[in-house]
Amino acid sequence: KQEVTQIPAALSVPEGENLVLNCSFTDSAIYNLQWFRQDPGKGLTSLLLIQSSQREQTSGRLNASLDKSSGRSTLYIAASQPGDSATYLCAVRTDGLTFGKGTHLIIQP
């Protein structure tokens, strides 16, 4: 059974810092990995999709890497802003999507 773990569970940093969120998964036989953002009481916004054959994807200040063999992914956020405050979820696709519990991120103005 696939299990997804996200570290840290919560993170609070001053505005402007670069930060890294971690995601690990137990079964490396995945089709892809996706990072999402969830604001309180809202649905999920897709940030980045990495196919199993890819090593990284970039979108603006976000960069996600994937090391499938070791079962790890990182989401790098550059020059963080207060608007980046949200919960970030990592999910891996096998037959369905398996989610981690998320990292609750607060960027202090």
Add this chain to the structure above:
Amino acid sequence: GAVVSQHPSWVICKSGTSVKIECRSLDFQATTMFWYRQFPKQSLMLMATSNEGSKATYEQGVEKDKFLINHASLTLSTLTVTSAHPEDSSFYICSASPGPLMNTEAFFGQGTRLTVV
């Protein structure tokens, strides 16, 4: 990206009544849609896979007679919570993808906050 719309965004109902939640793919067709449930400070848990024109596939522990799923068209899936009880209060979210699941991004609706009183 593709748009998935969910309605209503919140609903309060009395215990024993039924509630229907709609999930629509606005700009693509989806033969498969997914329904998730999320408890506070917890991750999303897959409840069922909705298949257009056929029966839904339910995850272990999810009562199919309580959570009725209908996927009558390529753009609409509905989840009906029957005889709702307070323990059914939760955040329900649907998801769909505009292409083959193994290659395509999953897009999510806005979620529905259900409160059963």
